[in-house]
Amino acid sequence: MTSRSLFHYGAIASLIALILLSLAWELLLAPLRPGGSFLALKAVVLLLPLMGILKGRVYTYQWSSMFILAFFTEGVMRGWGDSGLSQRLAWLEVALTVAFFACVVLFVRSVRIENTRAAARR
Numbered sequence: 001m002t003s004r005s006l007f008h009y010g011a012i013a014s015l016i017a018l019i020l021l022s023l024a025w026e027l028l029l030a031p032l033r034p035g036g037s038f039l040a041l042k043a044v045v046l047l048l049p050l051m052g053i054l055k056g057r058v059y060t061y062q063w064s065s066m067f068i069l070a071f072f073t074e075g076v077m078r079g080w081g082d083s084g085l086s087q088r089l090a091w092l093e094v095a096l097t098v099a100f101f102a103c104v105v106l107f108v109r110s111v112r113i114e115n116t117r118a119a120a121r122r
Helices: 003-029 038-046 050-055 058-067 069-081 085-121
Strands: none
Touching: 003 038, 003 050, 003 085, 038 069, 050 058, 058 069, 058 085, 069 085
């Protein structure tokens, strides 16, 4: 397994885990209101980059690296301000966004290095 595919699968896994966490958090585990919260719709927003990430599209990787920062910010704010289970879920969100961001950046970097080497061989 190459480092490129490792970063690709890491980005996929962390994004899917973040989607599932968002749904579970806002519908079952610690919703803002009993019975669920409309904040579960944030999981729908996370579906926007999913197909491009699954297909390994570099452009999707590039814009999703900025897109994910909103979820990082939410996790930090709720981790700092919430308590109990919601606080732990927020810090898990932070960890997943950091993992996704790192995998995205390293994937794009490995693609660029690979493209540079291929161009040098020509």
